[in-house]
Amino acid sequence: VLMENGILRTAINKDGTLASLHLISANREVVSDGCCGNQFVIFDDVPLYWDAWDVMDYHLQTRKPVVEVIQPVHVVSSGGVRGSVGFTLRISDKSTIVQEIVMDAMCPYLKFNTKVQWAESHKFLKVEFPVRVRSPNATYEIQFGHLQRPTHWNTSWDWARFEVWGHKWADLSEHNFGVSLLNDSKYGYSIHKNTMTLSLLRAPKAPDAAADMGAHQFTYAIMPHTGTFNSSFCSWSFFSVTKPVILETIKQAEDAKGTLVVRLYESHGSSVTATLRTTLPVKEAWHCDLLERRDPTRPAHVTPDGITLSFRPFQIVTLLLVL
Incomplete structure (x- = not known):
């Protein structure tokens, strides 16, 4: 499926991954060669001591893409001021993802409205965006400010920062071009080399055996831009x-x-x-x-x-x- 609004142009595969995302004004492709954006992945998540608080680095060795399609991409709305497509994926026999990818007229970002029925045990759901950006550091928004963390694991200190807290956005920028990953309710990011990852759901069993079980609804978005992260803030009306x-x-x-x-x-x-x-x-x-x-x-x-x-x-x- 192809969608374009004059600012962005995207090609979406049948499984909901992005084959391409193009920033038209800069003539820049966002998605890395041979990769797909909006790739859901799931990990085993078994901390040593504190189920609900710890995330151990060895979980990264258990990465499995979510690939089973229940309903392939289909057009939800077309024309006018909004175009969108929807699809459904199966995480397991107990858990599913229903997503609508939305492109609004004159909007600089591609939005992903997501519903997850979650009934896992010691699993960690994330979504990945491999992007055509190279930078030794990424920027993460926190309340009333931002911080930067390396995108490499050259030292043990770098390796220990495999998961970074953040609020509304994280950004990876090189000279005069970058990509921001926006969200409305998630607080964990990982940007390693050129892959931007947003942490979505965990399934700890202590101290609450039913923690995070059930229905979830959240939205995230990807926004390629020229300049750096701090050159594209919005203004207010009043x-x-x-x-x-x-x-x-x-x-x-x-x-x-x-x-x-x-x-x-x-x-x-x-x-x-x-x-x-x-x-x-x-x-x-x-x-x-x-x-x-x-x-x-x-x-x-x-x-x-x-x-x-x-x-x-x-x-x-x-x-x-x-x-």
């Missing part, structure tokens, strides 16, 4: 802020009517001055702590050009905006 600061949270204040709380953080690890702008009628702005307690000695001055804020590397700033 709010905007100058890079590299990220507006992470907008909410109503807990104890003050007509007041919003916004939380921002510096995302690149640098000292910067940034400007927060909004179309909302803000009368006053105050710095506050994480418990939303106003600091009367630190007003944030509201001007027609916005609110100017200073940040240290990875600093979190929380403001009360009085409307």
Whole structure:
């Protein structure tokens, strides 16, 4: 099946793997030669001591691709503003994967809406994307920042970092091109050499014998891009802020009517001055702590050009905006 939206072009095999993913503007193919993206794999997962907490490196030697197709790829929707295909795979006699691969109009990423019926014991489900990118380091988003880890296992210290924690995205970039792996609810990644892997489900039996059993629903996406990971952040509609600061949270204040709380953080690890702008009628702005307690000695001055804020590397700033 072929899908294209003017930004991306992809070819999908009958088993739901990606034969090709092309970033049209850069004329760059994403999927490695002779490989397939969106490859589900399953591992034996038997830690030495702590079932639900430990992941041992020897599980990597038990990799088995999920290849049994129950329902091959078929068109779910076509034309208009969304195209999608669906398929079903069998993990075992007790577990299945149902997935819809979605390409939206003018969207820079390919999305994978996934449902898993999970009834395994001491198994680890992951999905792999071998990509045409070479870099000694990969970047992983964490709350209010990011960290980098090597993509090689040259030393025992490198080998020990075979699984890396992360939140909304992980990125592998070389000069002026890279690939980001996005997700809505998973927290383990592995990027070794040029293979990007997202950890999806485990099946520990202690201390809870029924841990993670049952139905799961989650979404992940792959986004090739030019530049580096920190050159493609999105802006907001009611709010905007100058890079590299990220507006992470907008909410109503807990104890003050007509007041919003916004939380921002510096995302690149640098000292910067940034400007927060909004179309909302803000009368006053105050710095506050994480418990939303106003600091009367630190007003944030509201001007027609916005609110100017200073940040240290990875600093979190929380403001009360009085409307």
